[in-house]
Amino acid sequence: MKPEIFNIIINGVGGQGQLTLLRILAFSALKENLNVKWSELHGLSQRGGSVEVHLRFGKKIFSPLVCQADADFILSLEFQESQKALYYADSKTQFLINETITPIPGEAIPEKEEILKFLEKFTKKIEILPASKICQEKFQKEVLSGVFLLGYALNKKFLPLKKESLFEGIKKVIPEKYQKENFEAFETGFSFKF
Amino acid sequence: MVEHPPYKRGVGGSIPPGRTFFMKEILFSKKGEKIIALGNEAVCRGALEADVDFVSTYPGTPASEIGNVFFALKEEIKKIKPSFHFEFSTNEKVATEAAAGAAFSGLKSLVAMKNFGLNVASDFVHTLMYTGVEGAMVMLVADDPSCWSSAQSEQNSRFYLQSAHIPALEPSDVQEFKEFTKFAFLLSQKYKIPVMIHSVTRASHQGGILKCDQINLKDKKGFFKRDPKRFSTMSPRVLEMKKQLFEKIEKIKKEAENSSLNKTFKGKSKNLAIITSGISFSLVQEALSRLKINLPILKLGFVYPLPEKKILQFLKGIKKVLVVEELEPYLEKEILALAQKARLKVEIIGKGEAIEGARLWTGEKGKRKAILPQIGELKPEYIEFAISKILKKKLLFNYEEHLAKVQKIETITRPPILCPGCPYWYVVNALKKIVNVNEVIFGGEIGCYMLFSHKAINLQDYLYCMGSSIGVAHGISKSSSQKVICFTGDSSFFHASIPALINTVFNESNPLIIILENQTTAMTGHQPHPGTKGIKILDIVKACGIKHVKEIDQTQNQKEFEETIKEFLEKNEPAVIIAKGECALLKKKKQ
Numbered sequence: 198m199k200p201e202i203f204n205i206i207i208n209g210v211g212g213q214g215q216l217t218l219l220r221i222l223a224f225s226a227l228k229e230n231l232n233v234k235w236s237e238l239h240g241l242s243q244r245g246g247s248v249e250v251h252l253r254f255g256k257k258i259f260s261p262l263v264c265q266a267d268a269d270f271i272l273s274l275e276f277q278e279s280q281k282a283l284y285y286a287d288s289k290t291q292f293l294i295n296e297t298i299t300p301i302p303g304e305a306i307p308e309k310e311e312i313l314k315f316l317e318k319f320t321k322k323i324e325i326l327p328a329s330k331i332c333q334e335k336f337q338k339e340v341l342s343g344v345f346l347l348g349y350a351l352n353k354k355f356l357p358l359k360k361e362s363l364f365e366g367i368k369k370v371i372p373e374k375y376q377k378e379n380f381e382a383f384e385t386g387f388s389f390k391f
Numbered sequence: 392m393v394e395h396p397p398y399k400r401g402v403g404g405s406i407p408p409g410r411t412f413f414m415k416e417i418l419f420s421k422k423g424e425k426i427i428a429l430g431n432e433a434v435c436r437g438a439l440e441a442d443v444d445f446v447s448t449y450p451g452t453p454a455s456e457i458g459n460v461f462f463a464l465k466e467e468i469k470k471i472k473p474s475f476h477f478e479f480s481t482n483e484k485v486a487t488e489a490a491a492g493a494a495f496s497g498l499k500s501l502v503a504m505k506n507f508g509l510n511v512a513s514d515f516v517h518t519l520m521y522t523g524v525e526g527a528m529v530m531l532v533a534d535d536p537s538c539w540s541s542a543q544s545e546q547n548s549r550f551y552l553q554s555a556h557i558p559a560l561e562p563s564d565v566q567e568f569k570e571f572t573k574f575a576f577l578l579s580q581k582y583k584i585p586v587m588i589h590s591v592t593r594a595s596h597q598g599g600i601l602k603c604d605q606i607n608l609k610d611k612k613g614f615f616k617r618d619p620k621r622f623s624t625m626s627p628r629v630l631e632m633k634k635q636l637f638e639k640i641e642k643i644k645k646e647a648e649n650s651s652l653n654k655t656f657k658g659k660s661k662n663l664a665i666i667t668s669g670i671s672f673s674l675v676q677e678a679l680s681r682l683k684i685n686l687p688i689l690k691l692g693f694v695y696p697l698p699e700k701k702i703l704q705f706l707k708g709i710k711k712v713l714v715v716e717e718l719e720p721y722l723e724k725e726i727l728a729l730a731q732k733a734r735l736k737v738e739i740i741g742k743g744e745a746i747e748g749a750r751l752w753t754g755e756k757g758k759r760k761a762i763l764p765q766i767g768e769l770k771p772e773y774i775e776f777a778i779s780k781i782l783k784k785k786l787l788f789n790y791e792e793h794l795a796k797v798q799k800i801e802t803i804t805r806p807p808i809l810c811p812g813c814p815y816w817y818v819v820n821a822l823k824k825i826v827n828v829n830e831v832i833f834g835g836e837i838g839c840y841m842l843f844s845h846k847a848i849n850l851q852d853y854l855y856c857m858g859s860s861i862g863v864a865h866g867i868s869k870s871s872s873q874k875v876i877c878f879t880g881d882s883s884f885f886h887a888s889i890p891a892l893i894n895t896v897f898n899e900s901n902p903l904i905i906i907l908e909n910q911t912t913a914m915t916g917h918q919p920h921p922g923t924k925g926i927k928i929l930d931i932v933k934a935c936g937i938k939h940v941k942e943i944d945q946t947q948n949q950k951e952f953e954e955t956i957k958e959f960l961e962k963n964e965p966a967v968i969i970a971k972g973e974c975a976l977l978k979k980k981k982q
Contacts (some may be wrong), residue, residue, distance in 0.1 A: 210805065220412055223598055224429045233427070234564070234673075235598040238539050239452050239916075244842065246807030260677035261597035261670075265772045266793050280802045287793070302847045315800045316657050370412065 203357055206285050208248065209274030210299045212227070214343040215250045218272070220370045221347065225362035226254035236261040245280060245299075270311040270355050272346060275299050276325070280312055285318040291355050295342055297329035305332035324353070332382055341382035348386025360387075414463045416742060419605040428601040430568045430594050431456035431503075434531055436446050437572030438501045439468075439606050444526075444613070445493035446477045447486040449886065451505030452540035452916035453592040454533040458503060472608040479918050482857075482886040483508030484515055487530070491515070494585070495622060496526035496613030499576055503531040506546040512888070517555045519585060521632040522622050523639065527579040528615070529572060530557070533590040536717045536768035540592065542841050543856055545766065547718040549589065552695035556636055558643050559587040559695045560652060561669035562641060566601035571692065574652065582639050589694060591717060593768060594670040615818045644696040652692025653701055655724025659685045661708055663781055666726060667715040668694055671769055675715050678775035681787060686778070694722070699729055706730060706737050713777060714741040718767050740781060808845045814909055815840055817945040819848050821953045822876070826960070830866055834860035834877030839974075840907050843878070858887025864926070865895045866900035874960060875902040878970050882912040882920040884928055889935065895965035896936040903959050909974040917977055939966035946972040 205222065207215050219235050226233040235252040251263045266287040272280035286292070300306055308327075316323050326349060328342035344367065350356045351363060363383070371377045371379045392479070417436050418427045426564050428436070432968075434457055438446065447456040461468075461477040464479050468475045480486035483504040492501035504512065510533050520654040534548050535541040552559050558578065562571040568588075575586040624632060647653060658664065670690040679686060689705045691697070706712060706726075714723040723741035730737055743762035763769060763777060772790060779786050809815050822828065835841050835851035836859060844851040853863060860877040866946065867875050879888045884906055895902060908928055922928055929942045945952040952970070959966035 198517075210495040211807065216412070219598065220427065227425065227427055228602060233598075233600060236593055237429075237596050239455065239596065239599065244807035244810065244839065244914075245805070255678075259680060260675050260771045261593065261599070261673065262770060264677070264681070264770070264775075265790055266788060277803050278805075280800060283797050283800060284794075289859065299804060302808060302845075304803065307803070318800075369847070 200255065200269070200357060202253060202258065203270070204268050204285075205252040205262055205270045205272065206268045206282050207250050207252070207272045207274065208278045208282050209248050209295070210278065211244055211248045213248070213274040214234065214340050215248050215274070216345045217370055218347065219252055220252050220368035221344070221363065222252055222356075222358070224369045225358050225366035228365050229358060230360040231255060234261040236257045247281060249282065251268075270350070272345075272350065274343060276309065276312060277301075277307060278328075280315050283319055286316070288320050290320045290322065290338055292316060292320060292323040292348050293355060294323065294325045295328040296325045297327070297339075297342070327357045328386070330354060331385070331389070335385060336378055336382060338378065341378060344379050345382045345386035345389075348383040349389050351387075352387045403979065414460060415467070418464050418467055419461055422546075422603060422605045424603045425712065426601050427598060427605065428565055429456060429596055429598050430562070430565055430590065431531075431533075431596070432460060433565045433568035433601050434503075434572045434588065435460040435765060436601065436603060437569035438529070438576070439608070440604050441499060441573045441576040442606075442608055443501050444475060444498035444611055445490060445500040446502070447484050447489045447500070448481045448503040448509055449479045449480055450912050450918045451508050452861055452915055453484075453535055453590070453595045454503045454505045454508070454531060455915045455918075456595075457501070457531055458918060462918065468608065471640070472610050473606070474610045474612055479912075479920065481921060483511040487512040487519070488509060488515055490528055490530075491519055491524060493613060494526045494528035496615045497526040498611060498613040499527040499580070501529050501531065503601055504533075505541070506534045506548045507541070507543055508532070509548050509551055510546075510856070511637070513551060513555065516551075516557070516585075518556050518624055520557060520628065521624055521636050523583040523636070524585060525583060525616070525621075527576045528585040529575045529579060529589065530585055532587055533592065533595045534718070535592045537592070539805070542837060544806045545567040545718060547721065547747060549694060549721040550719075552587070552589075555832075556640055557587045557695060558582075558584060558640070558693070559589045560692055561589050561605045561694050562594065562692075563669055563690070565597065565601050568594075569601060569604075570712070571652065582643055582645075583906045584636075584639050586767060589669070591670055591768070597670070611619075630882035640696050642752070644698065647693040647698040648700050650693060650698070654690045655690070655700050655701075655705060656688040656690070658687035660687070662710050663778070664688070664705065664712045665715055666691065666705070666712055666722060667700070668692070668722065671715045671717060671774075674769055674771040675773040678778060681771070681775055681780060682784070683780075691722070697725055702726060702729055703733050703735070706735050709737050711738045711740060711781060712783060714739060715763065715769070715774055716741070719765050721926070740777075807842055809839060809842050810975050812975035813839070814844075814946050814970065814975065815907060817854075817949060817952070817972060818905065818907065818970055819843065821848060821945065821949065821956060822850060825953050825956045826876070830874070832864075832873050832875045834864045834875055834902070836860040836877075836879050836883055837914075838883055838907070839909070840878045856887070857883045858891055861888055861891035861895060861902065861904055864904070865891065865898065866902040868895075868900035868902050869898070876905060876960075877902050878905050878907055881906065881908040881910065881922045881928060882918075884908075885926075889931065892932065892937070892965075893935045900965060901963050902965055903956070903962075904965065906967060906969045908969050908971050909977070910971075911974050911977050913974045913976065916978070917974070928969055932969070937965055937967050939964060940969070942969040942971055944971045
């Protein structure tokens, strides 16, 4: 059963491919004849700063922004960033987190258990994957961890979209010379098991 | 000493800021085709469907994509329409003047800028409104509530509409961005007056589905018809012009009264109604659909001039009206005045008191009330909250408790910082090595080097607009015995720094000015500027009368760079170092 409206937050560090992932998902939703709106940020919010983008699809969408405590799915491309999305999290929220840490200059790296403890105050549905590590080892390209996680999320039914639509999304958004590796990363994520 | 930080820029920094996807679709999509696009990209499509002849801009987020799209498509457009012209102008004032010149010559022009750009252009714009144009001219101005991409202020550009009498439209969604742009060209052509599309970050940078119409580009040469009464403002003619401007605004107001851009949605309640516009309308719809209630809404497409009769008609018999808009109350004040003049008994609710609103919504103090904040952007849940409170309805969710739970968690802050390999790191390291940083004042400016404020760098004692670091440095130098080192970028240098530089010579002060010539407009996405086309900053600096000037690639000749800082700090006259290290991202892009 498809929900009426599906709310996604993708966050991480500038340069991790949030804008690309947004467009893959938006195009997939368009292919499924759904209404889709998203909200992204440019400029100062990049340059290694935190980036948080919103995407909503469904039958009828008004706001491009996800409401407080109303995210169905939060994809955090960096571990520490996951706690910054808690404003959108509640018991229904599924977290999928890339187990990579981008240190903040001058700040100590927090304990993973500490972050997890915070997240669990909001939702029990949390999965953490070493996506960057896997993509670095397998493809020598960490940036593929985004599509890897999309593949994983789809297989685990965290995303109410069809595989064909996401394929079309990747085909549409990713420049041709990078498509092969992106499809491979997506499939690797799709069939990944702990 | 600051070394390059142990951080990796995301995963490779493969996407420079401001990259626009699906560029060609904006030009080549056929009538009826549906594409996904940003609000700003829809403006470009709308301008193309209106057969725009001339586009000028100075890059500034959240308006940058307009320039990026036309820059990328320029050659393709010229294949169909050889007369088409696009330019990144030296600043927003010049861009506006260029677009006006094109429109004086009978062409259709578009100029795009962020909020602060309008400040730069406003000197020209106030007079431009008096004369109007001959062809058509549309201005896109994008504000940035919450300062997502702005360091200077949370400027509400709507107040310029009244000050300069600029007819303005506010689109809500991607489709409207295209339709309103096309309509703005028609309106401008009909009344021979520039028309503004007023936007905000969340409107311009919202993505959605865009249904395209026909593009029919025609080659066109402009012609400036001489007429001493038309574009030359001298007293007493200027006062006649003001009268003519008022007459135009009066006619446009009549048009606004009957325009389908102002939409009334009949609701079921007489107790509460909503007046809103732009992106706020989408948020209102979201809030109402979540609350499953149906209230009357007046959605204003025209925010200047306002359709006063339509507003009064809407208010009749309504007990309370909530005005939903971002930042300082603009519509609310207008509606209050209208209602009072018409002696309506309606209660108008909007922002309330400024400070109180700010505290309430950041969770700083007490319980939230049925008012909206003047600081920061709106969120749909704020509106939902306000409506629930006014109607004394039970809240859908305990937002306050949830917020308190979120705020209890001390979360990380990750301020942006210079990229690894950025040539500015060499400047930072040299200064930290050579200069007693506690005894010198450091003047910042708008560009990547405003990241010198990062606590790991800490070389920024003041920050204002482009061109201001030298101007302020001069004032400090003249008033104190402190030494000032101030920074300006290359694009900023051409934008607004030259008059301030000349002033240091003319009025004899002694700051050390470091021009960071990274050979691009990096922060907004690597747009070209005059320096990238061979206009030499060194020649200009010399021509301004600066005696102590050196051009050094700080990444290659660190020793010379350090020695020069030492030497120039001793001078009792203004001195300039041009640090020529190229932007690291651009270097990578070229490889």
